Amino acid sequence: MIRLLNLTLQRGPQRLLEGAELTLHAGQKVGLIGANGAGKSSLFALLRGELGADAGDCQVPADWRIAHMRQEVNDLERLAVDYVLDGDPRLRQIQRDLAVAEAAQDGAAIARLHHELDAADGYSADARARKLLAGLGFDATQMERRVGDFSGGWRMRLNLAQALMCPSELLLLDEPTNHLDLDAILWLEEWLKGYPGTLLLISHDRDFLDAVVDHVVHLEQRKLTLYRGGYSAFERTRAERLAQQQAAYEKQQAQRAHMEAFIRRFKAKATKARQAQSRIKALERLEELAPAHIDSPFDFRFREAEKISTPLLDLSEGRLGYGDKVVLDKLKLSLAPGARIGLLGPNGAGKSTLIKVLAGELEPLAGRLQRGENLVIGYFAQHQLDALDDQASPLLHLQRIAPAEREQTLRDFLGGFDFRGERCDEPVLNFSGGEKARLALALIAWQKPNLLLLDEPTNHLDLEMRLALTLALQEFSGAVLVVSHDRHLLKSTTDEFLLVADGRVQAFDGDLEDYARWLVDYRSQQAPASPAAPARAEKTDRRVQRQASAALRQQLAPYRRQAERLERELGQVQERLAGIEVRLADSALYEAARKDELRELLADQARLKAEEASLEEAWLEALETLEELQRQLEASE
Incomplete structure (x- = not known):
């Protein structure tokens, strides 16, 4: 288990933790939340041994392997798949030792190292690395490209894959979804649900936290508070406590009035029953949980447009793309005032391309795009953060677009985005990604604006700012077209979805759960046929068929060895569990003098049960793979 005892942690003059206490058991999946700068990443550095406690104690089992998602990439020449395989250092060491032994023709060492390679699942390592990359959105061609060929966001995906590749008892993930689209997030959720070790996760995506974690640790006022359940349970518990305070109650009533008005407006125009119920439930949950965020530093709204056009935008027979490459074709889209649309679709299908065309950053290759006379677009995309003037302050940025406005009015407005006091006058140069996004x-x-075009607006934003943005979008009377991996934002601020896929844009009649199912089907249709599957043409080349059978027989051997090894390990774990249960049945163990022994036995039991479940699942998967390969072999012969 992990134990923090009366812990004090300081970075420079700032004290992040003071007298903090926390106990986490093996196998728990824990979300770590708190305001930006509160010390979440520093706590991760402490657990990795990169920082020391200023007082108190941080106890992590000495034999635990710790995997974490690095923030830097230091080998740009490696192929992507090799870079991911480097995440398993023991495997790489065995492979290096094996190459040396083979060069020296040392038979005994070769045999021993092949046994170690099998024990480290080395024979399936390449396939596992490629599966991780595919889940995170890489195609087969990208897997063979140099790391240096990828953009910063895709390099972070490689770092995430490398962390998942590393065998570990403790996995530390700091904002793993920041550079992922919705497809990759759904895949990552499923992977983390099956992770057998202890997970600590920093994330500002409430739906992702709800899907993955079973506990939440809240870092607030230099203390750590553990809550049972996911993020929604944390919100409810905190809301119940804060709602007892009169100030919280009054603010809740004001927020509730805004949300009730939004729900009424929404219900009046909702036409698709399944989507309507999904959105209304999300809005009603927001209404109940408003008090949990009473101490949010954010309180803003989008100023209302003075004039409006109908339609705001009209695109007919649109063909969108870059040069000779057509991304979307035969596109017809009309945006009316009040439209609230979420764009769904696989990675690379053209969602951002569509928004760029509507925003005027990219001209359509063909078709007619007509803009309303009074159209005012508010366009947000990640590249706009780089376009901010590093030497200018938030106040100066705003003064440049509102030179005639009183300075105090501008300062008050910026205060709603938590730019207050001296922060209003500091240059953007040293701002974090979240601060730039807020600006x-x-x-x-x-x-x-009377039309908001938002391309991943929640990247870098913390939970409080995401909620404030959600509330501001609910109150916004103009039209909204949004691409986001934040499902909470989509469910709470849109009332229809458009699906961008296979070069087309069409209405999607369903909610986000339906989209997740659609995505599974879409991936299975896009997946290439297995290279091991035998050809079934009437005139089969017998030589090719024999080669395929031989390849299948060769594949069977490592899986058979793996299944046998897993079965042996499972039996050993079950024997150790049986021994612990015998000792736990001894009533003398529960005497006060033996409480430390009891605590250790219970911790060993929890760890072994998690290991048993993991081994059993891996063993069954190996058996299923063996059966499938055996069926293919029989069919090919």
């Missing part, structure tokens, strides 16, 4: 949203909100 970009503030500049949009000031300019009275």
Whole structure:
């Protein structure tokens, strides 16, 4: 288990933790939440041994292997798949030792190292690495490209895959979804649900936290508080406590009035029953949980447009793309005032391309795009953060677009985005990604747009700012077209979805759960046929068929060895569990003098049960693979 005892942690002059206490048991999946700068990443560094406690104690089992998602990439020449395989250092060491032994023709060492390679699942390592990459959105061609060929966001995906590749008892993930689209997030959720070790996860995606974690640790006022359940359970518990305070109650009533008005407006125009119920439930849950965020530093809204056009935008027979490459074709889209649309679709299908065309950053290859006379677009995309003037302050940025406005009015407006006091006058140069995103949203909100085009607006935003943005979008009377991997934002602010896939844009009649199922079907249809599957043409080349059978027989051997090894290990774990249960049945063990022994036995029991479940699942998967390969072999012969 992990134990923090009366822990004090300081970075420079800032004290992050003071007298903090926390106990986490093996196998728990824990979300770590708190305001930006509160010390979440520093706590991860402490657990990795990169920082020391200023007082108190941090206890992590000495034999635990710790995997974490690095923030830097230091080998740009490696192929992507090799870079991911480097995440398993023991495997790489065995492979290096084996190459040396083979060069020296040392038979005994070769035999021993092949046994170690089998024990480290080395024969399936390449396939496992490719499966991780595919889940995170890489195609077969990208897997063979150099790391240096990828953009920063895709390099972070490689770092995530490398962390998942590393065998570990403790996995530390700091904002793993920041550079992922919705497809990859859904895949990562399933992977983490099956992870057998202890998981600590920093994330600002409430739906992702709800899907993955079973406990939440809240870092607040230099203390750590453990809550049972996911993020929604944390919100409810905290809301119940804060709602007892009169100030919280009053603010809750104001927020509730806004949300009730939004729900009424939404219900009046909702036409698709399944989507309607999904959105209304999300809105009603927001209404109940408003008090949990009473101490949020954010309180803003998008200023209302003075004029409006109908339609705002009209695109007919649109063909969108880059040069000779057509991404979307035969596109017809009309945006009316009040439209609230979420764009869904696989990675690379053209969602961002569509938004760029509507925003005027990219011209359509063909078709007619007509803009309303009074159209005012508020366009948010990640590249706009880089377009901010590093030497200018938030106040100066706003003064440039509102030179005639009183300075105090601008300062008050920026305060709603938590730019207050001296922070208003500091240059953007040293701002974090979240602070830059908040400033970009503030500049949009000031300019009275009647159409918001938002491409991943929640990247880098913390939970409180995401909620504030959700509330502001609910109150916004103009049209919204949004691409986001934040399902909570999509469910709470849109009332229809468009599906972008296979070069087309069409209405999607369903909710996000339906989309997740659609995505599974879509991936299975896109997956290439297995290279091991025998050809079934009437005139089969017998030589090719024999080669395929031989390849299948060769594949069977490592899986058979793996299944036998897993069965042996499972039996050993079960024997150890039986021994512990015999000792736990001794009533003398529960005497006060033996409480430390009892605590250790219970911890060993929890760890072994988690290991048993993991081994059993891996053993069954190996058996299923063996059976499938055996069926293919029989069919080929």
